[in-house]
Amino acid sequence: MNPKDLFTGSDYRWMARAHQLAALGLNTTNPNPRVGCLLVQEDRVVGEGFHKWAGGPHAEINALNAAGGDAKGATAYVTLEPCSHFGKTPPCCEALIDAAVKRVVVALEDPNPAVSGRGIQRLRDAGIEVQSGLLAEDTERLNPGFLMRMREKRPYIRIKMASSLDGRTAMASGESQWITGPTARQDVQQLRARSSALLTGAGTVTADNPSLNVRGIGEVKQPIRIVLDPDGRVEASAKLFSIEGRIIMIVAEGVSPQYKMVHPEVEVIELEKNGVHLNLSRLMEKLAEIEVNELHVEAGATLTGALVEQQLVDEWVLYMAPALMGSEARPLFNLPLQEMEEKLQLNIVDLRKVGHDIRITALPHWKSE
Numbered sequence: 001m002n003p004k005d006l007f008t009g010s011d012y013r014w015m016a017r018a019h020q021l022a023a024l025g026l027n028t029t030n031p032n033p034r035v036g037c038l039l040v041q042e043d044r045v046v047g048e049g050f051h052k053w054a055g056g057p058h059a060e061i062n063a064l065n066a067a068g069g070d071a072k073g074a075t076a077y078v079t080l081e082p083c084s085h086f087g088k089t090p091p092c093c094e095a096l097i098d099a100a101v102k103r104v105v106v107a108l109e110d111p112n113p114a115v116s117g118r119g120i121q122r123l124r125d126a127g128i129e130v131q132s133g134l135l136a137e138d139t140e141r142l143n144p145g146f147l148m149r150m151r152e153k154r155p156y157i158r159i160k161m162a163s164s165l166d167g168r169t170a171m172a173s174g175e176s177q178w179i180t181g182p183t184a185r186q187d188v189q190q191l192r193a194r195s196s197a198l199l200t201g202a203g204t205v206t207a208d209n210p211s212l213n214v215r216g217i218g219e220v221k222q223p224i225r226i227v228l229d230p231d232g233r234v235e236a237s238a239k240l241f242s243i244e245g246r247i248i249m250i251v252a253e254g255v256s257p258q259y260k261m262v263h264p265e266v267e268v269i270e271l272e273k274n275g276v277h278l279n280l281s282r283l284m285e286k287l288a289e290i291e292v293n294e295l296h297v298e299a300g301a302t303l304t305g306a307l308v309e310q311q312l313v314d315e316w317v318l319y320m321a322p323a324l325m326g327s328e329a330r331p332l333f334n335l336p337l338q339e340m341e342e343k344l345q346l347n348i349v350d351l352r353k354v355g356h357d358i359r360i361t362a363l364p365h366w367k368s369e
Helices: 011-023 060-069 091-097 118-125 138-140 143-150 182-193 202-208 280-289 301-308
Strands: 034-042 045-050 074-077 102-105 131-132 156-164 168-170 198-203 224-228 248-253 267-271 294-297 314-319 348-353 357-364
Touching: 011 034, 011 045, 011 074, 011 102, 011 138, 011 224, 034 060, 045 060, 060 091, 102 118, 118 131, 138 143, 143 156, 143 294, 156 182, 156 301, 182 314, 182 348, 182 357, 198 202, 198 301, 202 224, 267 280, 280 301, 294 301
Parallel strands: 074 102, 102 131, 156 294, 156 314, 198 224, 198 294, 224 248, 248 267
Antiparallel strands: 034 045, 034 074, 156 168, 314 357, 348 357
């Protein structure tokens, strides 16, 4: 029997609502996953909640608090397996047991080794009926970074790019502001807001002097700003140093950047080189260690090309403007492919108009197979 046959139409409806709740924490839960919970009694919602901030109550606790005594005998719909361990908050499975819920429906079992099946088993040991696997793909889509970090010990890496219709990102002089229109640029803020960290290179900081923060969005947890600066050449006067928030500069081993003297609060991580480039795979391991889930990359052709070469790209988001910049302008990637058989195949998963521009979301072939 297909496990999905065990679920009713109402189960699907209520779990879909639980995922809507989970999405309310899209920009605020880092480094925790986005989770929603619904408590239903006789096909009537008696409590609902979502996880909003790391260190704050989990979705199950918020739903139980909303339901009060009505939670007894209810069915709980949870988008990720309830935790079974003490972290910054007590275990949610114990709260569900204490509330005497009758049944728990879980979308996805948690790959976190501290949970991973233990929460479900604890509920079953307490005599609660548990079913899992309902709309698991929706939890996967909501939490690509958390799940990637748990499974592969690295962040989910999303590259954002902006180009002209002929695939150019800047004029030969480096001038690039602005290729796309204001609607597309505001849309980028949504991608930044959901990310744990923003990554760029020293060349982009020198050429564009970006702030690398989230602007024009409501409540948001500002991402960590990370700059790949192998030679420590970013100027201490760069705009990003004047804006509050966590900054990490990545330099080559043995490099002592001058900006550390002016801005002692800035974190500096030394990284070994892997050929001509810094070891990007090791960088991703280090970022996972500091609980970076989704890494948003806005960088030039050299860094983006290196990430592609090392297959460290999970998703591309390309904003394409209806304009031509000519053959002398700069390309999207430094990617020295020679033969047609070397071309990288992409899978376009979303295509839409944003203002006057087009937004293309694509997955590389190694994610689509």
